[in-house]
Amino acid sequence: MNPAEEILDIVDAQDHVIGQAPRGEAYARGLRHRAAFILVRDPAGRIFVHRRTPTKLVFPGRYDMFVGGVVGAGESYDAAALREAEEELGVSGLPAPAPLFKFLYEDPHGGGSWWSYVSEVTCDLPVRPQAEEIDWHAFLTRDELERRLDAWPWTPDSLAAYARLTHR
Template identity: 70%
Template sequence: MTAAEEILDVVDEHDEVVGRLPRGEVYARGLRHRCVFVLVRDADDRVFVHRRTATKLVFPSLYDMFVGGVVGAGESYDEAALREAEEELGVRGLPHPTPLFRFLYEDGGGRGSWWSAVYEVRCALPVDPQAEEVAWHGFLPEEEVRARLGEWEWVPDGLAAYERLRAHRAGRLIM
């Protein structure tokens, strides 16, 4: 099955399932669905940053400070967070990511909106990212991630999640 054929839950503004359709159709019609964002830190507290491959359906060749992706039909956010993190990092036996918060992301580029669950996990394992997903990767100190925000082209939903995560840590969650 191709990524476009993967079945996703279509959800309403309250994150309630209202249907199921192939990912390609969900994207083409700009329907609301679910995604997970997992911030990965190594043992030295550096953040896993990567550049997406040019073949990605959404936001090809852009940088991201999260691993993650869509939540499959019938899959929980927690299940998707662990699955996506292990797949993208190329590891097995990762601890369960810690859920932090959820928000509704509204894309201004015509792709619709998606409920976004943000997680964090510590990865002490050596990573071997999927070549189909990750063109470049590195663990960067948080200060360098912040410095690169104005220099590199980042995925817009990841930037929105990162801004909310920083506000969440500062005790002022943005919804």
């Protein structure tokens, strides 16, 4: 299926479902939907960082310290977190990500808003990132990541999630 055709739940400011729409329409009209963000660490505690491919619908070519994506219609945040982490990392048998917090991200440039469910998982499996999603990746220490925050173009929603996570 074309990603733009995936059906999403459209939600209100309290995260209650108020309708459904294809992803492409939700993005084009700025309809509030749901997303899962997963902070992935290796057994040494380093954080999986990647650059999104230039073909992504949202924030193409930007760096991200979370894997994840939209929550499908009728899908739970927990199920979406596990699905997205396994898909983007190219692994199978990952433990269920542990929920950390949820927040409403509102794009300051009018690109819409989404409820963002942030969780964390440790991956001790060899990763084979999904080529259509990720064109570069590495596991970085927190210090290595933070030294790059002002140098690399990051997805703004991941910066917002990371700021909440680290209380920056």
